[in-house]
Amino acid sequence: MGAPSGEVDVMVIGAGGAGYPAAFLLASAGRQVVMADPIGNLGGDCLAEGCIPSKAVREASLVRARAQRYATFGLDGPPPRVNWPGVLARKDSVQQTRYRQHRAELAASRVRFHAGPARITGAQTIEVDEADGASHCYRFADLIVATGSAPSRLPIPGADLALTSHDLFRLGADLAFPAQPVIIGGGYIGVEVASMLHNLGATPTVLEATGELLPGFDAELATGLHAQLGRRVTIVTGALVTAIERAAGGGYAVSYRRDGTQARLTGDAVVMATGRRVILPDGIEHLDLTAGRAPEVNGQLRTANAHVYAPGDVNGRSMLFHSAVRQSLVAAHAILAGGQPVDAMNFGAVPVAVFTEPEAAHVGLTEAQAAGQFGDIDVTRYDYKQDARAQILAETEGFIKLVFDGHSGRLVGAQVLGLDAAQLIAPLALAVGAGHTAVALAEVAFPHPMVSEGINKAARAEHA
Numbered sequence: 227m228g229a230p231s232g233e234v235d236v237m238v239i240g241a242g243g244a245g246y247p248a249a250f251l252l253a254s255a256g257r258q259v260v261m262a263d264p265i266g267n268l269g270g271d272c273l274a275e276g277c278i279p280s281k282a283v284r285e286a287s288l289v290r291a292r293a294q295r296y297a298t299f300g301l302d303g304p305p306p307r308v309n310w311p312g313v314l315a316r317k318d319s320v321q322q323t324r325y326r327q328h329r330a331e332l333a334a335s336r337v338r339f340h341a342g343p344a345r346i347t348g349a350q351t352i353e354v355d356e357a358d359g360a361s362h363c364y365r366f367a368d369l370i371v372a373t374g375s376a377p378s379r380l381p382i383p384g385a386d387l388a389l390t391s392h393d394l395f396r397l398g399a400d401l402a403f404p405a406q407p408v409i410i411g412g413g414y415i416g417v418e419v420a421s422m423l424h425n426l427g428a429t430p431t432v433l434e435a436t437g438e439l440l441p442g443f444d445a446e447l448a449t450g451l452h453a454q455l456g457r458r459v460t461i462v463t464g465a466l467v468t469a470i471e472r473a474a475g476g477g478y479a480v481s482y483r484r485d486g487t488q489a490r491l492t493g494d495a496v497v498m499a500t501g502r503r504v505i506l507p508d509g510i511e512h513l514d515l516t517a518g519r520a521p522e523v524n525g526q527l528r529t530a531n532a533h534v535y536a537p538g539d540v541n542g543r544s545m546l547f548h549s550a551v552r553q554s555l556v557a558a559h560a561i562l563a564g565g566q567p568v569d570a571m572n573f574g575a576v577p578v579a580v581f582t583e584p585e586a587a588h589v590g591l592t593e594a595q596a597a598g599q600f601g602d603i604d605v606t607r608y609d610y611k612q613d614a615r616a617q618i619l620a621e622t623e624g625f626i627k628l629v630f631d632g633h634s635g636r637l638v639g640a641q642v643l644g645l646d647a648a649q650l651i652a653p654l655a656l657a658v659g660a661g662h663t664a665v666a667l668a669e670v671a672f673p674h675p676m677v678s679e680g681i682n683k684a685a686r687a688e689h690a
Contacts, residue, residue, distance in 0.1 A: 242270020244538020
């Protein structure tokens with residue numbers, strides 16, 4: 227290690243949602259902050275190959291899907307043809323717009339930024355190598371490890387033949403349109419990809435190892451999504467994938483075992499959507515943290531090392547961009563307070579949205595979890611068949627379900643399936659986090675005619 231480039235108050239490794247909010251807050255409070263990221267800009271994997279580009283493709287798919295329903299609204303005309311390179315170019319344009327925005331934010335900030343990988347070289351030292359060959363060495367007082375996660379692959383023969391979300395959504399992606407994709411994994415990434423590709427004209431098949439889509443979700447939410455998505459997409463549950471190989475006639479063959487029987491499926495592409503693995507920085511062992519394992523954190527995102535914080539995907543607890551942003555700010559507040567717990571992360575109130583068609587979303591406890599924890603629970607629901615906006619848009623399959631602790635009356639969980647679910651879950655997350663009862667939700671005058679009225683009506687059913 228060369229001579230230190232300087233001593234800093236806080237070093238931040240990673241400029242995604244878990245890194246840059248803390249960096250900006252700490253720098254604005256007068257702390258000397260250095261941040262390093264190999265991408266060379268803000269946004270992390272979310273912008274490079276995740277949330278933003280995937281939703282740009284998804285919105286293109288929804289435009290086409292809605293056009294196919296012209297007759298429902300008394301309209302006619304052919305649905306648009308799919309220009310796949312054009313869809314990818316539009317995705318790239320959105321990514322570039324946000325990268326320009328982030329470059330301006332960096333330039334206006336007091337954060338010193340390095341485009342390059344960082345490695346920990348000692349208990350309080352770090353080295354960053356930039357693309358131009360320059361090397362920078364720093365001694366830090368506090369460290370934020372925000373190195374995120376990456377797509378994981380099953381340990382099976384031929385796993386490297388499969389595409390991941392990186393291949394589908396990275397900036398400059400130039401792959402051919404997957405017309406008959408085999409998607410391994412029925413979690414949120416797998417079902418989102420299946421839904422959007424189908425809307426663009428593909429015929430996907432989803433292979434899920436467990437007995438239902440969206441493992442860990444509320445059972446009614448998962449089965450409801452399966453029922454609706456399964457009308458458009460082939461879904462095989464209980465499918466344990468054992469190998470991927472190139473097919474003799476072109477394309478790929480996926481072998482899997484189901485109910486003790488071996489089966490084989492072919493397609494023109496295979497998408498591996500089997501979750502994400504945490505990425506740890508090189509040299510993490512110098513911090514007295516276990517190498518090769520997600521660091522355990524407390525409510526302030528502090529690790530076993532009192533001067534090291536690990537917000538975001540890297541701790542493996544809530545691998546979502548919006549969760550990472552909140553965790554980042556909690557860590558920054560703790561650093562500003564000298565490690566005192568002036569703020570805390572509430573992992574139980576982080577909303578989860580699945581951007582399929584229909585959308586699915588949840589926050590807090592599932593109905594089964596709540597029953598196991600509290601024993602006495604109250605469950606109320608609002609059916610989309612009753613809803614004015616759902617009727618106008620002819621999207622009347624869906625529900626809002628509210629789960630209350632039967633003893634205190636607090637809202638402890640909520641699940642939404644259908645139109646606008648990703649938007650509706652936000653006020654419900656606020657209610658879960660604040661410990662609101664049905665009374666609070668029943669007293670809000672939600673706008674008409676919007677599906678959010680269903681929150682009020684479901685709460686009134688409990689309050690009455």
